[in-house]
Every structure is written in C-alpha cells, then in structure tokens.
Ligand code: HEC
Ligand code: HEC
C-alpha cells in the first residue's frame with residue numbers, strides 16, 4: 228500500500244512530465260513548418276500584450292484573429308509595426324506603455340513596401356480625394372444635401388467612402404487634438420471611419436491601402452477578387468463590376484474559380500492560371516513580361532469618364548508634364564490579352580472598342596457639350612449655378628451615366644451595357660429630351676427679348692441635326708442610306724414571315 232504522501236508525489240511527478248511533454252509538443256508544433264500545414268506565426272515581446280489583451284476584448288478581437296491568419300503574422304509583422312507612432316505624430320497617444328496611432332496610412336506601410344507605395348502615390352487612385360469642388364460634389368453638398376447642416380451627410384457617407392476624406396481630429400478651443408477618457412485620440416466622425424482610395428492622411432500621404440487590402444488579413448487573394456474593386460466600380464455611372472459579370476471573362480471566373488490559384492505567389496497569367504482574367508489580372512497583376520503594378524493607369528489608353536473622351540495622356544501633355552504615352556499603356560494591356568488570345572483577336576477587339584468611343588464622342592459628346600457652352604454664353608441658362616436648369620440634368624445623364632456606360636461596356640466586353648444601358652439611352656436622352664429642351668429654351672429666349680442668342684443657338688442646333696449622323700431625324704437620310712435600310716427591312720420581314 229502506498230501512503231497518501233507517496234501517491235501525491237507520484238501524481239505530481241506524472242503531471243509534471245505530462246505538462247512538459249505537452250509543452251514540448253506545442254513548441255515543436257509551433258516552430259516546425261510541416262509542409263501543407265499552416266506556418267507558425269511569430270509574436271514578438273512588443274506585440275504580446277497587444278495580442279493578449281485585444282484577443283479578450285469583445286470589441287475588435289477580430290483584429291487579432293484575422294491578423295493571426297495573415298502573412299504578416301507569419302513574418303513577425305505585428306500590431307506595433309503598423310500602429311506604432313512617434314510621440315510627436317499628431318495622432319499619437321499613449322496606450323498601455325506603448326505610443327500608437329489608430330490611423331495606419333500608406334506611408335506607414337511604405338516602411339516595408341516602398342515600391343507599391345511609390346506606384347500607388349503616382350496613380351489616379353491616390354488623387355481621388357481631390358474631388359472637392361467638382362461638378363458632382365455640388366450635387367452631394369448643395370443639391371442633394373447641405374454643407375450647412377447634418378454633417379455634410381451625403382458626401383461623408385457617399386462620395387468620400389469611395390474617394391476618400393480629409394482625416395481630421397476633434398480639437399479643443401486652442402486647436403489641440405482631444406482625447407477620450409481612455410486617452411484615445413478622437414478622430415472627427417465626419418472624416419473617419421473611411422478607407423476611400425484617395426484619402427488625405429494626417430502625415431500627407433494619399434489614399435488607403437486598406438481600400439483594397441481589407442484588414443487584418445491583408446491577403447493578396449482577396450485583392451485579386453473582382454468583388455474587391457466592386458466596392459467602388461459599380462452603379463449607374465461606372466458599372467465596371469456589372470460589365471465584368473456580364474462578360475465571358477466574368478462567366479469563366481465564376482465557373483473556374485477553384486482553378487484560379489488565387490493565393491499563388493507570384494500569380495502570373497498564362498502560367499499560374501489560365502481560365503479567366505479578373506480586374507487585377509488586366510489592370511495590375513504580373514504577366515511573363517510585366518511585374519505587378521500599383522498604378523492602375525499604366526494599362527489604359529482612353530479616359531472614359533469625361534463628357535468627351537480623350538487619350539489618358541492628354542491632360543499631362545497639355546500641362547507639359549512628363550507621362551507614359553497612351554500607345555505604351557495600350558501595349559501593356561495587350562501583353563495581358565496575348566497570354567490567352569491571338570494578335571488578330573486582340574487588335575480587332577480594340578478596333579471595335581475605339582469605334583464606340585469615337586462614335587459616342589462625334590455623335591453626342593462633342594455636339595451636346597458645344598450646345599451647353601453656347602446656352603451659357605448666350606445667357607439662356609445660368610452659368611454660375613449648376614443643376615438649377617432642367618437641361619443640365621438631361622446633359623448630365625447623357626454623358627455621366629449613359630454615355631459612360633456605353634463606352635465602359637465596349638471597353639470590357641459587356642454588350643448589354645454598350646447597347647441597352649448605353650447607346651440606346653444616350654439616343655433617347657438626346658432626341659427625346661435634349662433636343663426638345665433646347666428648342667424650348669430657344670422659344671423662351673425669343674419671348675424674353677434675347678432674339679440674338681436664340682438665333683445663334685438655333686443655328687448650332689440646325690448644324691448638329693443636319694450633320695451626317697443626325698439628319699435621319701429631320702427625314703433627310705441620303706438616298707443610298709435609305710435604299711439600304713429599306714432593303715434590309717424587306718429581308719427581315721421576309722425572314723420572319725416564315726417563307
Ligand atoms: C490591457 C488591454 C490592452 C492592451 C495591452 C492594448 N490594448 Fe489596444 N485597446 C484596448 C481597449 C480596451 C481599447 C478600446 C476598445 C473600445 O473602445 O472599444 C483599445 C483600443 C485600441 C485601438 C483603437 C483605438 C480607436 O481609435 O478606437 C487600437 C488601434 C489599439 N487598441 C491597438 C493596440 C496596440 C497596437 C497595442 C499594443 C501596443 C494595444 N492596443 C494594447 C485594450 C488594450
Ligand atoms: C499591416 C498593418 C497592420 C497590422 C499588422 C495591424 N493593424 Fe490594426 N489596423 C490597420 C489599418 C490599416 C487599420 C485601419 C485604420 C485606418 O483607417 O487608417 C487598422 C485598424 C485597427 C483597429 C480599429 C479598427 C476597428 O475596426 O475598430 C484596431 C482596434 C486595430 N487595428 C488593432 C490591431 C491589433 C490589436 C493588431 C495586432 C494583432 C493590429 N491592429 C495589427 C493596420 C494594421
């Protein structure tokens with residue numbers, strides 16, 4: 228019989244060995260990377276307390292859980308590497324013996340990702356916060372909402388969530404940044420939360436890397452998904468996401484998603500995947516001949532945004548700035564296409580695309596813009612207040628919604644956006660609303676003693692409508708064109724009459 232004393236000792240010794248064995252196994256599991264298993268994560272001493280405490284906070288414990296799944300955790304990049312701040316940073320605060328900031332700007336990421344930072348800063352994306360004062364900003368701040376009351380609500384929760392806010396802080400009367408009772412710096416709620424693509428950060432850097440790299444996974448696979456760009460690139464005025472979903476590229480992506488190898492590093496089109504391109508493939512990712520770029524403008528040749536499209540390098544050339552010529556950008560994109568298509572296929576596609584852009588410009592963009600300018604110059608609509616005249620809304624729909632949709636549909640193989648959501652609506656807007664409204668303004672001007680203005684606008688309208696592409700509307704189609712149409716109609720009728 229063993230004494231109670233001895234039994235206790237044996238249990239204690241056994242427990243010790245069991246514990247030691249568990250610890251050793253745990254340590255090995257943690258350190259050794261078994262192929263196919265998850266790699267170990269590294270938590271430095273500086274980060275231990277952040278991780279421990281924050282994983283117990285019901286608020287934002289997900290930050291830790293997601294971070295633990297990230298490439299950063301494997302490489303030992305912890306909370307403090309991103310949130311750490313210098314004491315004299317405007318948003319720095321002392322937090323459990325560490326000096327940190329809540330905002331993590333592209334400049335913070337640039338300590339380790341210099342190249343991505345440099346490319347992103349020079350891109351159009353980084354400039355997207357500077358829309359204040361643009362035509363559509365009048366819409367958000369004056370027409371739809373108000374800057375005078377309710378926190379500029381439309382711009383704050385609308386425009387700026389995509390374009391970016393100017394991050395500001397709550398300040399006392401002396402202009403000092405205020406802290407809450409836990410010592411946390413108070414960020415102005417009109418300006419944050421915000422991950423707009425062109426956010427203006429307190430340290431002067433532009434944008435937010437988290438616009439595409441959702442925290443705290445910061446995963447490349449997620450950024451390669453079309454949905455990633457789809458937060459912003461959708462809707463009536465820039466439906467790239469919907470266009471992509473309509474296109475065969477989008478169809479094949481959905482059908483073959485499990486063959487897309489989305490978390491491969493590197494991820495080279497034609498080598499690591501062949502089924503379909505995503506937004507990232509065409510605009511950012513590597514090809515056998517090109518590295519990844521964080522400047523999404525390096526592969527596009529037209530800008531499809533303004534009332535009249537021009538080549539993307541035109542504004543730089545006008546301003547005398549050095550720039551990548553549009554031909555080179557187009558070659559960069561075609562190099563992506565060539566990984567899956569032949570030369571003839573790709574070049575013929577570009578011919579189809581250019582034709583739509585040029586048609587929209589020549590038939591609608593250029594003449595409507597000229598007429599709008601003339602109406603203002605002749606005092607027939609107000610020149611200094613936007614959106615108070617009906618024709619301004621008509622014109623805005625024509626270029627900003629429908630005209631963009633047509634051009635964008637053609638650029639990314641979405642025929643429904645080119646036709647029914649696009650040129651059909653442009654034409655209806657032009658013939659059924661724009662032209663009658665111009666006529667109405669002409670008769671108003673005549674009735675109110677502006678006969679000169681009325682005559683000059685009438686002349687411009689006549690010139691537009693009697694031009695080659697519009698004269699059908701006046702019943703003046705050329706005899707050849709008329710004969711060809713009649714012949715086509717007769718053949719159509721015959722085919723569908725069933726004999
Ligand atoms: C002892 C617990 C504890 C420790 C240690 C700790 N935190 Fe926190 N942290 C909190 C609490 C509590 C909050 C406030 C949560 C809330 O208001 O919902 C917070 C808030 C934050 C915020 C958000 C502030 C904001 O603007 O809302 C950040 C970022 C943050 N912590 C990062 C860190 C980092 C980095 C470390 C390590 C250097 C760290 N924390 C260590 C408890 C802790
Ligand atoms: C790779 C950089 C990076 C790392 C590593 C990182 N963060 Fe963050 N964190 C961010 C970014 C970016 C934001 C968004 C802030 C902004 O808008 O600028 C953020 C926001 C936060 C917030 C506020 C967000 C919310 O939803 O309430 C908390 C809290 C936070 N981080 C805690 C942590 C903790 C704890 C860790 C470590 C486990 C950590 N972070 C690691 C980049 C990082």
Ligand code: HEC
Pocket residue numbers: 298299302304308309331332335336337338339340436437440445446447448492
């Ligand atoms: C202290 C250095 C450091 C900081 C700061 C940092 N990173 Fe990283 N990041 C790394 C390292 C190391 C890797 C591992 C891959 C590599 O070597 O490039 C990585 C990888 C990544 C990846 C690829 C992840 C994957 O799935 O392969 C992304 C995306 C990324 N970082 C984004 C960011 C963003 C955005 C920020 C700022 C919010 C940031 N990083 C801040 C060091 C850092």
Ligand code: HEC
Pocket residue numbers: 358361362363364365366367382385386387388389390458459460461462465531532533
């Ligand atoms: C859903 C996200 C989103 C919202 C909300 C949004 N935009 Fe945009 N905006 C975009 C995208 C994406 C583009 C670029 C479209 C493209 O390149 O085809 C853009 C383009 C623009 C442009 C053209 C910039 C240029 O370089 O030509 C202006 C100006 C603009 N937006 C202003 C605004 C204003 C003002 C508001 C609010 C009334 C607003 N946007 C709301 C996403 C958004």
Ligand code: HEC
Pocket residue numbers: 333336337340343344347352424435436437438439440447450451493494507511512513519521
């Ligand atoms: C417009 C969306 C977008 C923004 C904004 C963005 N990235 Fe990326 N990033 C991506 C995509 C997509 C990839 C994957 C590219 C590929 O296919 O390999 C990527 C890849 C990366 C990688 C992996 C290495 C590489 O270059 O392939 C790092 C690191 C990275 N980004 C850092 C950043 C940093 C830092 C910022 C902010 C300065 C940033 N990114 C902003 C979309 C974005």
Ligand code: HEC
Pocket residue numbers: 350351352354355356388389390422423424438439450455456457458459460506507510511523524525527530539
């Ligand atoms: C947070 C919102 C947002 C996200 C996410 C976003 N974009 Fe954009 N993008 C914009 C805005 C806004 C513009 C217009 C910028 C301007 O001209 O002021 C734009 C412009 C562009 C342009 C035109 C660039 C040029 O030089 O004219 C391309 C191409 C583009 N984005 C591709 C992408 C791709 C691909 C992704 C995903 C990997 C993406 N964007 C993710 C908001 C976003």
Ligand code: HEC
Pocket residue numbers: 453456457460467468469471476504505506507508509510526527528529530531532557560635638639
């Ligand atoms: C098959 C390749 C391909 C895919 C996939 C693709 N694009 Fe494009 N994208 C293009 C081409 C080609 C153009 C026109 C380029 C030119 O003008 O030379 C373009 C133009 C654009 C523009 C510029 C519009 C402007 O205002 O000037 C934006 C923004 C854009 N794409 C975003 C996206 C987004 C977001 C996705 C995914 C939802 C996407 N693209 C998917 C090839 C692609």
Ligand code: HEC
Pocket residue numbers: 474475476479496497500501502503504508509560561563564565566567568573576640
């Ligand atoms: C990763 C491979 C891949 C890349 C890269 C790619 N495509 Fe495609 N593309 C496809 C596949 C697959 C189809 C569907 C073929 C079919 O019609 O069955 C397709 C279809 C098309 C179509 C026919 C659309 C239709 O509705 O019939 C056009 C046009 C096209 N691609 C042009 C381009 C252009 C231009 C680029 C570059 C900007 C490009 N593709 C890049 C794989 C790719």
